[in-house]
Amino acid sequence: MGTVLPFVAELADLERRTAAAKMLAEHVGAKDLLIFAPDEEVGALLPAPGFPQTLPGGREWREFVRRCAQEGRAQAELPYPDVATVLPASGIALRGGAVLVLLGGRPRDELVAQAVEALPLLAAAFRAERKATAGAGHAAAAVASTRQSEKLVARLTQLQGELQAALRELNEASRLKDEFLATLSHELRTPLNAIIGWAHVLQAGNLDRETTAKAIETIRRSAQSQNQLISDMLDVSRIVAGKLRLEVRPVELAPIIDATLDTVRPAAVAKAVNLVHEMEPAAGPVLGDPDRIQQVVWNLLSNAIKFTPTGGRVRVALTALASDLEVTVEDDGPGIDPEFLPHVFDRFRQADSSPSRSHGGLGLGLAIVRHLVELHGGSVRAHNREGGKGAVFSVRLPRHRLPAGGDVAHPEGAGSPSWIDDAPSLAGVRVLVVDDEEDARELVTTILTRCGAEVVVAHSASEGLATLQRRRPDVLLSDIEMPDEDGYSLIRKVRSLSGERGGLVPAAALTAYASTHDRAKALAAGFDIHVPKPVHPAELVAVVASLRASKLRG
Ligand SMILES: Nc1ncnc2c1ncn2[C@@H]1O[C@H](COP(=O)(O)OP(=O)(O)OP(=O)(O)O)[C@@H](O)[C@H]1O
Ligand SMILES: [Mg+2]
16 A cells, blocks of 8 residues: 555646546545635635536535535535536545545545645645636736727727717808808898888889889899799709709700800999800700709809909800810909819808808809709819919710701790790780789789780689689689698699589699699699799790690690
8 A cells, every 4th residue: 555645746736637636536446536625716615726627516516515624524426527427425624725525436544544634735736826827817818808998999099080070070060051041141131131122112102213113123133133042042952852853855055055145144244244155166965954054054154253353254165075065164253262172062162251251142053053064964173274363164064966857955045124025915815813912913913914814813712713613714823822721622623623614724833832742742633734933924924825725725
């Protein structure tokens, strides 16, 4: 019977501990052995380093080891090394708080006693090992968590940067919005001031013919400029909502440019700006919406005239390139500050938006231009003239190759100042006008009677329906928004009448609801045409004439 000491010595070596434990177990007559050592951090007895750290039926084992420590010795049947194998276990508390458990076999008391004597020598080694393991674990965990926090800090710094950028953008947007609102109210008030002022002067009466004409002309011009502002804002909101649509067909650009020159000529004359144009003959058509192309040219020309000093020159040219047509508008004003140039097509952006600025406008014109040109598949560019003062804007639109026999549309001449001269006669046409607003009724009545129409008015939908059956008009013009009963309801009731009672009367909705959706709604309700307010007198007369003609055609 040899001593247990060599085995205990072997056990001190962590790397050989498993094998040494097996040999010591066999030496004392058991099948296997385990040593549990107190863990200061956890406050419990855990398998010493080098022994299996998890045991089958963990709770039973924990209970057993605790009992050994408390009672000095304990016996139990415990699963080891797996749940399927149950071995008799005999546990003995060692000096220093560790517990030795012998499993299976027939341990011999004297050898066990020797082991119990010798094993506590290992306690210090176990403790050091556990600290080292925990230390290594902590170090690894610390490294991992440092890396993790470095990543977090980097992400947080990035997020902070993004937030600051978003905040800057938000502040800038908010500043631009405030600036825009200030500009907008200024731009709306200026013509309003003229309208109200001159209306009061007219009301006081006793004006000579010249002053009266001047008053009326100023009111017309001011209202027109407000109308322009509103149209621009509506266009921008349609652009933002992606709802702006083109009605394209093959169109020549030269007549569009000519018509636009006619509309801006008064402004140029007023500033003694010399308007010159150079048109390439037979440039050929583009595929486009003539009204929208005119809007583009008008915006560029108005800017050029606006920013050119008195006595300056504005030149517009139409050039045919290989696959595009190019319209260039050039002025000899101050040009565009190179720093502002990249923003010139942004909406609400103006080089000078201060209250003391010398030019009006909302900063929408060029944003609309760019969008319209891009919708046409074209491009627009701005630069300053080389070696001299002045800005140059050039728009390129793709040429349209016309199929043989194709029809090219020419734009209508821009609103003639005396619309009445060109208006068709409405003699013998009876028109029923339904509108709750007196001003609107009177305006329409005046325009139509000037052209020879007989006008009957109604103040509400119900009165309109009764009058229609009694007076049998040739054409019905109705407002949409009216108290009690609206224009949609009126036209539905009209359309439910028989032909003899007026159910087939050609009808137009005359309304300030001007969107495509409103148009569709009006047509669906039974109107033949939707005419958005404000309507030019010439257009109103043309609408009535064409509705009357459609009635005659039956
Ligand atoms: N021909 C030009 N010469 C110098 N600056 C110009 C010219 N055209 C445009 N700009 C600059 O670009 C800005 C934006 O032009 P844009 O047409 O979009 O707005 P606006 O003319 O100020 O107002 P709006 O067109 O809405 O009435 C102008 O305010 C001006 O600073
Ligand atoms: Mg403009």
